[in-house]
Amino acid sequence: MGDLPKIVVTGASGRMGQMLMKTVSASDKCTLVGAIERSGHDWIGRDAGLCMGGGALGVMVSDDALEAFASADAVIDFTAPSATVEFAALAAQARIVHVIGTTGMDEAELAKLTAAGRHATIIRAGNMSLGVNLLTKLTRMVAAALDVDYDIEIIEAHHNRKVDAPSGTALMLGEAAAQGRGVKLADVRDSGRDGITSARQQGDIGFSAIRGGDIIGEHDVLFAGEGERIILRHVASDRSLFAKGAVRAAIWGQGRAPGEYDMLDVLGLAD
Ligand SMILES: NC(=O)C1=CN([C@@H]2O[C@H](COP(=O)(O)OP(=O)(O)OC[C@H]3O[C@@H](n4cnc5c(N)ncnc54)[C@H](OP(=O)(O)O)[C@@H]3O)[C@@H](O)[C@H]2O)C=CC1
Numbered sequence: 251m252g253d254l255p256k257i258v259v260t261g262a263s264g265r266m267g268q269m270l271m272k273t274v275s276a277s278d279k280c281t282l283v284g285a286i287e288r289s290g291h292d293w294i295g296r297d298a299g300l301c302m303g304g305g306a307l308g309v310m311v312s313d314d315a316l317e318a319f320a321s322a323d324a325v326i327d328f329t330a331p332s333a334t335v336e337f338a339a340l341a342a343q344a345r346i347v348h349v350i351g352t353t354g355m356d357e358a359e360l361a362k363l364t365a366a367g368r369h370a371t372i373i374r375a376g377n378m379s380l381g382v383n384l385l386t387k388l389t390r391m392v393a394a395a396l397d398v399d400y401d402i403e404i405i406e407a408h409h410n411r412k413v414d415a416p417s418g419t420a421l422m423l424g425e426a427a428a429q430g431r432g433v434k435l436a437d438v439r440d441s442g443r444d445g446i447t448s449a450r451q452q453g454d455i456g457f458s459a460i461r462g463g464d465i466i467g468e469h470d471v472l473f474a475g476e477g478e479r480i481i482l483r484h485v486a487s488d489r490s491l492f493a494k495g496a497v498r499a500a501i502w503g504q505g506r507a508p509g510e511y512d513m514l515d516v517l518g519l520a521d
């Protein structure tokens with residue numbers, strides 16, 4: 251027990267925070283040592299397990315991330331971009347593994363993660379599931395095999411509380427399609443059509459986002475040609491999928507050099 255990786259979960263009260271705390275506590279390969287929420291949250295100072303409506307876990311929810319990180323081996327962080335950037339700086343100070351599931355980060359925020367990666371071992375992915383990471387490989391392969399007569403559209407659906415679009419997963423799939431085509435996604439990305447948009451530009455990669463109900467996460471990569479359509483699809487039916495991937499990443503990161511990694515590295519699928 252003493253040698254198991256000690257893990258802190260941030261955003262403890264969130265949808266993923268709660269799933270992560272349950273997954274870490276249920277694992278025999280790591281141990282939950284900290285749960286972080288923002289100052290003033292009504293969970294602060296209370297047992298994380300009791301807050302979730304279950305049995306006591308012996309871990310008190312705290313707002314002192316640096317203190318928690320200082321005695322941990324890894325932090326798993328599914329929160330919001332501004333919070334994740336701050337947590338990355340603290341993970342760098344503590345020289346620990348920072349597993350990041352947070353999506354919706356802009357270029358400036360990503361640059362701060364790169365800076366933190368000089369001292370922290372950062373593992374970041376817009377989707378931590380094996381299925382989606384495999385799908386990125388398939389997407390790249392199909393995009394490379396087809397010419398630009400096949401229009402690529404990425405359609406994603408999520409629950410009505412999601413705040414960012416396109417989803418992190420949709421962007422991963424878009425990057426993979428762009429790589430397959432040998433172009434930069436930024437040069438061909440077409441998101442949020444509305445009104446008189448003019449005809450579709452050949453070679454563009456389009457994104458559409460559906461938001462509703464309790465949809466956990468669904469992604470289609472559509473290759474639409476003349477007389478045929480090819481659709482690659484991933485459907486997540488349980489958030490534990492993402493939490494299990496994140497825990498696997500936190501364990502994989504132990505003993506790795508500081509730097510930036512992704513789930514393809516963790517899953518042994520990197521080129
Ligand atoms: N990579 C992957 O596999 C997956 C990624 N995600 C991503 O994870 C993120 C979280 O998703 P989800 O759990 O559904 O969202 P929730 O809104 O349910 O949870 C977010 C949590 O982060 C906390 N938080 C936000 N800002 C701060 C801050 N500044 N300081 C401390 N805590 C903060 C929130 O606290 P408060 O409520 O007080 O704001 C909340 O507890 C999203 O970016 C989502 O896209 C989700 C699933 C899978």
Ligand SMILES: O=C(O)C1=N[C@H](C(=O)O)C[C@H](O)C1
Pocket residue numbers: 353376377408412416417418419420466467468
């Ligand atoms: O916010 C979510 O819920 C999810 N976010 C990730 C994303 O942006 O792709 C992963 C998953 O689809 C669920």
